[in-house]
């Protein structure tokens with residue numbers, strides 16, 4: 692190959708890989724009560740198949756057990772936590788984190804740092820009603836940005852004091868951002884379903900000290 696000049700081929704052009712669309716002007720904000728809000732952008736990532744395949748294959752997914760009233764039970768999803776210094780499994784995810792940090796900088800005032808990942812293997816996997824209230828999110832406004840890959844599942848939100856729940860469909864390549872007081876004044880869940888659904892991976896970006 693010495694002396695050969697590099698010529699892009701058709702193959703290179705079609706193998707451009709996954710990409711992100713712009714955020715500005717395309718995110719739709721849903722103001723909720725008590726200073727909470729949700730931003731939603733379906734189809735943020737294009738070419739998500741490749742990212743999804745890499746996530747399924749390369750993330751060291753772990754089953755966890757949790758104590759619930761005296762009994763040890765399986766957490767109904769697989770998990771993996773990426774601290775800020777740990778390389779993410781696909782470069783698109785690093786791009787996504789940087790794009791979110793740039794877009795939200797004026798409002799958030801700090802970068803998105805960690806990436807929590809969940810694998811819902813089927814409709815039997817779920818996350819129960821909760822707020823991400825470990826750390827600073829227990830008492831201050833913050834943001835949690837979720838990028839979803841694979842089979843669509845709905846993210847439900849309801850106010851802590853009681854009230855109707857909202858439903859955001861999260862499909863392949865979609866973005867949802869929970870902001871303001873959302874983690875402490877509202878709860879969110881991904882319910883089980885008896886419908887036949889394939890696997891879904893959720894990637895949650897959070898600022899340092901928020902979980």
Ligand SMILES: O=C(O)CCC(=O)C(=O)O
Nearest residue numbers: 809818823837879881893
């Ligand atoms: O599946 C999701 O996108 C939500 C996950 C979630 O709420 C969490 O891990 O705190």
Ligand SMILES: [Fe+2]
Nearest residue numbers: 821822823879
């Ligand atoms: Fe959560």
